[in-house]
Structure formats: structure tokens, C-alpha cells
Amino acid sequence: xxxxxxxxxxxxxxxxxxxxxxxxxxxxxxxxxxxxxxxxxxxxxxxxxxxxxxxxxxxxxxxxxxxxxxxxxxxxxxxxxxxxxxxxxxxxxxxxxxxxxxxxxxxxxxxxxxxxxxxxxxxxxxxxxxxxxxxxxxxxxxxxxxxxxxxxxxxxxxxxxxxxxxxxxxxxxxxxxxxxxxxxxxxxxxxxxxxxxxxxxxxxxxxxxxxxxxxxx
Numbered sequence: 728x729x730x731x732x733x734x735x736x737x738x739x740x741x742x743x744x745x746x747x748x749x750x751x752x753x754x755x756x757x758x759x760x761x762x763x764x765x766x767x768x769x770x771x772x773x774x775x776x777x778x779x780x781x782x783x784x785x786x787x788x789x790x791x792x793x794x795x796x797x798x799x800x801x802x803x804x805x806x807x808x809x810x811x812x813x814x815x816x817x818x819x820x821x822x823x824x825x826x827x828x829x830x831x832x833x834x835x836x837x838x839x840x841x842x843x844x845x846x847x848x849x850x851x852x853x854x855x856x857x858x859x860x861x862x863x864x865x866x867x868x869x870x871x872x873x874x875x876x877x878x879x880x881x882x883x884x885x886x887x888x889x890x891x892x893x894x895x896x897x898x899x900x901x902x903x904x905x906x907x908x909x910x911x912x913x914x915x916x917x918x919x920x921x922x923x924x925x926x927x928x929x930x931x932x933x934x935x936x937x938x939x940x941x942x943x944x
Contacts, residue, residue: 730762733774737761737790741776747794752802755824756794761787763845764817784934785814785835788877792910792928793818796875796898799912799925802826806872811861811887811899812933813877816842819854822875829854832865834935861933864890871895878933879908883922891915900930902937 738757747753762773765787769779778786797818802808802825810819810831815838819831823846831846833839836858843856857865861876862884870892876883876899883899891897895915900908910925 728771730760730773734759734761737774737776741791742794745791745795747791747798749798751825752794752798752821755821756790758824759817759820760849761790761817763849764815764820764842778931781814781838783835784931785812785838786878786931787814787817788930789928792900792930793821793877795926796900796910797821797825799910800873800875800896800898802873807868807870807892809865809868809871809874809887809890811864811874811876813842813875814838816846816851816854816856818875818877819856820846820849820851823851823854826873827853828868830865830868830871831856832859832861833857834859834861861936862886866890873897876900876933878936879930880933880936883911883913888913888915888920891920893918898925900928902932 762770765773778789806826808822808826808829813819813831822829839856839858864886869890872892872895874897879900879902881902897913901911903909908928908930913922
């Protein structure tokens with residue numbers, strides 16, 4: 728398969744046509760070999776416009792959704808970024824081309840190991856991979872100018888909002904109902920967090936972060 732051509736087609740037909748216009752971000756998408764971040768048996772599908780299963784209920788986020796989230800986060804070259812549930816590290820590698828430093832917080836140890844290996848092979852030297860609970864964030868490196876959540880969650884964890892720097896931005900797909908998410912942008916100003924909806928999507932939910940239904944009498 729001609730991965731370079733597939734990569735260019737992804738940029739032109741999936742990203743540019745869906746309101747992803749940031750030049751540095753598009754350059755990152757065009758440069759990074761997405762096929763390296765998916766299981767070898769699925770590499771032929773690496774550039775399709777859908778979430779790619781990685782096993783265990785985890786997915787590599789659809790390129791268009793990931794691109795629009797990262798663009799909305801407004802990453803600056805001096806920013807410190809937390810990438811939550813980034814699985815095999817594709818989003819982390821993109822963010823590392825835009826920011827000063829990136830921490831990938833991944834709950835699955837096997838995926839974290841894959842991410843670390845691939846990032847090392849691609850010589851991404853301004854990103855580190857840590858294993859831990861996404862709901863708790865990674866306070867050791869906080870505060871962060873930007874936090875990107877790469878899977879849908881029923882609600883934004885308070886710890887992540889607490890770890891935003893002043894003026895910091897958090898982007899995440901927020902579960903509205905089964906099959907429908909609303910990508911949101913949360914921003915901290917003056918210690919208070921405001922939130923607005925960006926677009927609708929159908930991103931798979933991060934296992935353990937489903938909506939908890941109450942009792943009905």
C-alpha cells in the first residue's frame with residue numbers, strides 16, 4: 728500500500744474539507760505515519776475516516792475528530808500538553824510537533840508500552856508516556872496549557888480541570904447519549920471554567936467512563 732498517498736488523501740479529503748485548516752497541524756498529519764500506530768493486521772485501514780479498533784474496547788480516534796479537537800485547543804509552541812487516553816500515541820505524536828512538551832496519560836499498560844516504543848522509534852523526544860487513571864490526570868507535570876481527551880467521557884473529570892493553567896484549554900468528546908457525543912472546549916479564566924460545544928461526533932466511550940444511570944422508581 729502507498730501510505731504516503733493515503734496520508735495525503737486523508738489530509739485533503741478528511742481534514743481540509745471538514746474545517747481543519749491550521750497549517751502546522753495539517754503538516755503534522757501529512758508527516759506522521761499513522762499506520763505505525765495501529766495493529767499490523769489493520770494497517771491497510773489506517774487512513775479510513777473512522778475510529779480504528781485497537782482491542783479491549785479502545786480505539787484510535789477518527790482523524791477528522793482528532794484534528795478538530797487539537798485545532799480547537801489552540802496549541803502554542805511553548806505549551807505543555809496532557810494527552811489523556813491517547814492509546815498507541817498517534818495524537819501524542821501530532822501534539823509533540825505543535826507544543827513544547829506532551830505527557831501521554833494512558834490507563835492500559837500494553838497500549839502505553841506500544842506508544843512508548845513507537846514514539847521512540849519515530850524519535851519523538853519531547854513526549855513522555857505514563858500509565859495511570861485518566862480521571863486523576865497527571866498532577867506531577869501540571870499545570871497544562873492544553874489537555875486533549877482522546878475518547879468520549881460522560882463528564883469532564885474535575886482533576887483534569889484543576890490541572891489546567893490559567894488560560895488553559897481542555898477539549899474532549901462529551902457523551903450526550905448512546906451513539907452521540909458533543910465535542911466541547913473548556914477554558915479556565917480567573918480560576919473559573921467555562922465550556923462550549925464545538926461539534927457533534929460519535930466517538931467511542933473510554934471504558935469505565937460511561938454514564939452512570941441512577942435508579943428509576
